[in-house]
Amino acid sequence: MFLLRSAFWLILAFLVMRPGVDVTGAAASISEDAMARGSQFVAAQISGIECQDIQCLGGKAIAAAALRSPQSASTPMHALPAEHAVPMPRPRPSRAG
Numbered sequence: 001m002f003l004l005r006s007a008f009w010l011i012l013a014f015l016v017m018r019p020g021v022d023v024t025g026a027a028a029s030i031s032e033d034a035m036a037r038g039s040q041f042v043a044a045q046i047s048g049i050e051c052q053d054i055q056c057l058g059g060k061a062i063a064a065a066a067l068r069s070p071q072s073a074s075t076p077m078h079a080l081p082a083e084h085a086v087p088m089p090r091p092r093p094s095r096a097g
Contacts, residue, residue: 039067042063042067043064043067046060046063046064046067047060
């Protein structure tokens with residue numbers, strides 16, 4: 001029974017994550033759509049706030065400026081290969097001869 005259950009889940013996982021399926025294109029479009037809808041919702045909530053003092057008006061202006069800046073879900077910085085700060089191979093110490 002264990003082998004049948006394992007085979008079932010392995011086959012199911014292969015069908016879901018089979019090679020050759022482009023997942024990044026769909027994920028990018030879903031991410032852009034979610035960011036656009038979220039920023040529209042936040043902008044609507046911020047515009048609904050009534051302000052009387054300068055602090056509130058300044059906060060609304062900062063939030064509006066932050067929502068206008070282009071935000072895109074792209075490759076994070078840590079995905080880039082790191083440059084080696086230490087030379088490879090490391091030089092031998094002078095005391096080693």
